[in-house]
Amino acid sequence: MENSGFAIIVDNLSVKFGEVTVLEGITFKVKEKEFVGIIGPNGAGKSTLIKALLGMIPHEGKAIVNGKVSYVPQLSSFNREFPISVYDFVRLPIAKDKSWKEKADEVLEKVGLYGFGKRLVGELSGGEYQRVALARAILGSPDIIILDEPESGVDEMGKAKFYDLLYELKDKLGVTILMVSHDIGMVFEKCTTVMCLNKTLHCHGSADDIRPEDAKKIFGEFDIWIRSHSHYEVEHSQGIHGRDEDVRK
Amino acid sequence: MTFLKDILTYDFLKYALIADILIALTTGLISPIIVYKRLEFIGDGLAHAIFAGVAFAILFNFNVLLGSVIATLFFAYFVYLLSINAKLSESTAIGMLLPVFMSIGVIVFSKSPRYTTDVTSYLFGNILLISENDIYFIAGVLLFVVITLFFKNYEISYWLADEVMAKFYGVKTNIIRFLILVLVSAVVVSALKLAGVIVMGAFLVLPGAFAKQKAKSFKNALATATLFNITFSLIGFAIAYYFDLPPGPAIVLCLFFAFLCSSLLERFV
Numbered sequence: 145m146e147n148s149g150f151a152i153i154v155d156n157l158s159v160k161f162g163e164v165t166v167l168e169g170i171t172f173k174v175k176e177k178e179f180v181g182i183i184g185p186n187g188a189g190k191s192t193l194i195k196a197l198l199g200m201i202p203h204e205g206k207a208i209v210n211g212k213v214s215y216v217p218q219l220s221s222f223n224r225e226f227p228i229s230v231y232d233f234v235r236l237p238i239a240k241d242k243s244w245k246e247k248a249d250e251v252l253e254k255v256g257l258y259g260f261g262k263r264l265v266g267e268l269s270g271g272e273y274q275r276v277a278l279a280r281a282i283l284g285s286p287d288i289i290i291l292d293e294p295e296s297g298v299d300e301m302g303k304a305k306f307y308d309l310l311y312e313l314k315d316k317l318g319v320t321i322l323m324v325s326h327d328i329g330m331v332f333e334k335c336t337t338v339m340c341l342n343k344t345l346h347c348h349g350s351a352d353d354i355r356p357e358d359a360k361k362i363f364g365e366f367d368i369w370i371r372s373h374s375h376y377e378v379e380h381s382q383g384i385h386g387r388d389e390d391v392r393k
Numbered sequence: 394m395t396f397l398k399d400i401l402t403y404d405f406l407k408y409a410l411i412a413d414i415l416i417a418l419t420t421g422l423i424s425p426i427i428v429y430k431r432l433e434f435i436g437d438g439l440a441h442a443i444f445a446g447v448a449f450a451i452l453f454n455f456n457v458l459l460g461s462v463i464a465t466l467f468f469a470y471f472v473y474l475l476s477i478n479a480k481l482s483e484s485t486a487i488g489m490l491l492p493v494f495m496s497i498g499v500i501v502f503s504k505s506p507r508y509t510t511d512v513t514s515y516l517f518g519n520i521l522l523i524s525e526n527d528i529y530f531i532a533g534v535l536l537f538v539v540i541t542l543f544f545k546n547y548e549i550s551y552w553l554a555d556e557v558m559a560k561f562y563g564v565k566t567n568i569i570r571f572l573i574l575v576l577v578s579a580v581v582v583s584a585l586k587l588a589g590v591i592v593m594g595a596f597l598v599l600p601g602a603f604a605k606q607k608a609k610s611f612k613n614a615l616a617t618a619t620l621f622n623i624t625f626s627l628i629g630f631a632i633a634y635y636f637d638l639p640p641g642p643a644i645v646l647c648l649f650f651a652f653l654c655s656s657l658l659e660r661f662v
Contacts, residue, residue, distance in 0.1 A: 198561070221557040226429050227608045228554045232547070236562045239547055264609065265554075284562075 150210065151176045151288050151320035152197065157205035159192050166192045170205070170345050174337070176287075179314050179321045181331030181351075184341040190324040191218070193341065194292050197322075211287025211320075216277045218292050224266040230276055231261040237284030251279040254316075255309060271302030275309070282317060289313075291323040295330065303327060307334040396634055408528055409520035409587070409640065410630065415531040416584045417626035420596045421619030422538050423580050425611070426573055428601030429553045433594065435574065438487040439581045440593035442468030444498035447515050447585070452501055457522075458530060461585060465578040468494060495590075518589030518641030527586060534583040538576055542615065545569065550611040588641045595645040603652050606659060625651045 152174035159167040167189040174180050184190050196203040198215055214237070234251065235244040245261075252258050255275040260268075265276060274294050281289050291310075295303040307330050314321050325331050331338055332351045340347040340354070347354050400406050427436050446464025450457045468490060475486035502512050514522055542549065551559040552569045560566045581593060588596045600618035608614035629644030636643075 200561075215558070215561055217555075217557055217561075222555045223429065223553060225605065226550075226554040227610050227614060228550060229610060232550065232610075233554065236551060236558065239562075280558075 149176055150174060151178070152210070152322060153206065153208040154197070155206035157193075157196060157203055157207050159189070159196050159201065159203045166343065167196070167203075168344050170341075172339065172345060172348050174320060174322060176320055177314065177318055178337050179311065179335045180323065180337045180339060181335035182322070182324045182339045182341055183326075183328050183331050188342040190341055191292050194290055194322075194324055198290065209288060212284065213288045213290060214281035214284050214286035216274070216281050216289065216291040216294050219270065219273060219296055222265070222273070222277075226266065228265050229261065230257070230263050230265055230268075233265045233276060234261075234280045234283055236280055247283060248279075251283045252276075254282065254313065255279045269302075270296075270298045271306065274298055274302075274306055278306075278309070278313075282313065282319075286319060288320045288322065291321070293324055293326060295325060295327055303330055310334070396631060399634075404525075405521055405523070406634075408523045408525060411528050412520075412523045412531055412587050413626050413630045413640065413644070414623065415528070415535050416587055416596070417622040418619055419531070419535045419538050419580050420584060421600045421622035422535075422542060422615055423576055424597055424599070424601030424622070425604050425608070425614040425618050426549065426553065426601070427577065427597050428605055429614075430573070432573070432577065433598050434484055434487050436577050436581060436597040437594040438472070438491045439465050439468060439578050440585075440590050440597075441491045442494040443582060443585055444515060444590045445494040445501065446498075448498040448501035448505070448511075451511055452505055457585075458527075458582060461582040462578075464494065465582060469574060469578065514589075515585065516589050516591050517639050518585075518587050518592070520587065520640055522586040527583075531583040534579045537579060541572060541576060545572070546611070549573070553611070588644075589639075592641050592645045595648065599645070599648040599652055603648075603655060606655065621651065622648070 150173045152172075154170055154172050157167060157170040158165065170193065182190050182193065192201065194215075195201045197207050197209060198213065199207075230252070231245065231248055234248045235241075238244050238247060241247065248261060249258065252260055255278050257272065257275050257279065260272070260276070265273065268276060278289075278291075278294070281291075294310075295306060298306060310321060310323070311334055313319065323331075323335070332354075335351055337349065338347070338351050338354050339345060400410055427433055442464045443461040444464075446460035446462070446467075447457055448460075449455075449464075450460025471490055472483060472486045475481050475489065476483050479486075481489075499512070502508055505511050513519075548559070548564045548569055551564055552566055556566055559569075577597070581597070584593060584596055600622040601614070603621045604614040604618035607617050625647045626644050629647030630640055632638065632647060633640040633643035
């Protein structure tokens with residue numbers, strides 16, 4: 145019963161690609177209806193962790209996902225040259241359901257894209273594409289939504305709107321969200337829980353409890369620059385101009 | 394009028410015309426899949442692999458279609474073996490095996506008493522080789538392609554659009570990939586006598602490339618590619634007849650010219 149109330153349970157998970165260890169001894173639990181953001185530098189194993197959770201790659205250790213899971217992959221998994229309509233793109237989880245069109249319209253309305261059904265996915269902007277991908281994810285009525293860098297290719301305004309939408313959906317639909325992101329600022333601002341990953345799990349806790357030093361450790365040559373109480377940004381130290389004095393120490 | 398009269402008079406011309414129409418339909422239907430999934434190299438590899446099978450069939454006097462099928466199976470198996478065991482990419486494996494199968498074909502053909510005639514016929518196509526049985530085979534392949542596309546249309550289109558997510562939501566992507574490779578192999582074998590090994594790639598790519606410029610849906614792409622292919626294959630066939638040219642290359646040049654004109658019109662008009 146110790147595990148009840150948890151949507152995801154990971155215990156001592158490791159992933160190796162040949163001789164290379166990508167993830168080592170990862171252990172964490174995600175509560176139901178939590179909104180978790182996973183941050184880490186390039187090559188930290190963030191996407192690998194997601195793929196291991198989804199059973200897409202072999203791993204050692206336990207990875208239990210309690211409930212129906214949906215997945216929003218990186219933009220690159222879609223062939224933008226292929227002429228598929230938003231309707232056909234979205235209905236995949238319920239393709240054989242006769243009332244797929246009504247249900248597709250419902251989820252498109254939820255993500256703010258009602259009326260987009262007949263448009264081609266390849267002609268959408270990055271932000272619209274991510275919303276459509278999210279609509280596909282929620283159409284399967286999932287308990288858990290896992291997202292892999294959903295903000296890539298989306299402008300700043302689009303990112304903020306997308307995160308707000310995720311937060312809203314989390315409350316409305318009562319789903320658990322686990323998301324990998326490069327945007328530390330947005331993760332600390334919008335997620336309830338933050339995980340810092342770089343081969344091993346360096347920190348895991350509420351966005352308010354995690355100290356910047358913890359996050360800083362995993363970014364090596366990068367610095368963490370805090371613009372406000374809850375807004376973090378990672379930049380290369382040489383690229384930072386006029387660093388604020390309110391950097392938490 | 395002579396053209397129509399000759400078609401009604403000569404069986405070989407009638408078979409060639411029927412084969413041309415059926416092959417235009419099959420390659421038109423399969424070509425968008427090849428282009429959207431970037432399988433052009435596989436199609437070309439399979440076409441070259443057939444050459445070895447044909448050479449063995451002619452030298453040892455057994456059915457050419459059977460020889461072609463066996464050669465494509467060997468080719469696909471060796472590509473699989475090299476890409477799994479030697480950790481080569483599929484493209485590298487095909488790039489290695491394509492000249493190997495071609496070389497085997499040339500060496501085996503060199504032992505044939507009609508070396509030059511046979512090699513030329515299968516390299517560039519020869520309508521005199523098309524028999525009534527070949528028409529049945531091509532029609533069977535067309536039926537196979539139509540049935541597959543009819544029943545697996547959505548799965549195939551999602552496999553083309555987003556293979557990762559298709560697999561995630563339960564589409565059996567490995568089966569779809571295998572099915573498509575079987576279809577491509579069957580189409581290549583069926584089109585061999587008309588198109589020939591060298592220009593087969595164009596039959597597999599040009600209709601899809603044309604459709605890709607225009608299509609607003611997968612079904613639309615299939616229809617556009619097929620219509621384009623039928624129209625310009627027939628024009629190419631007629632040109633080949635009137636100017637006494639090999640039909641395969643004549644059709645390919647016709648398809649390419651139409652594609653070029655369409656691209657230029659799209660760009661400048």
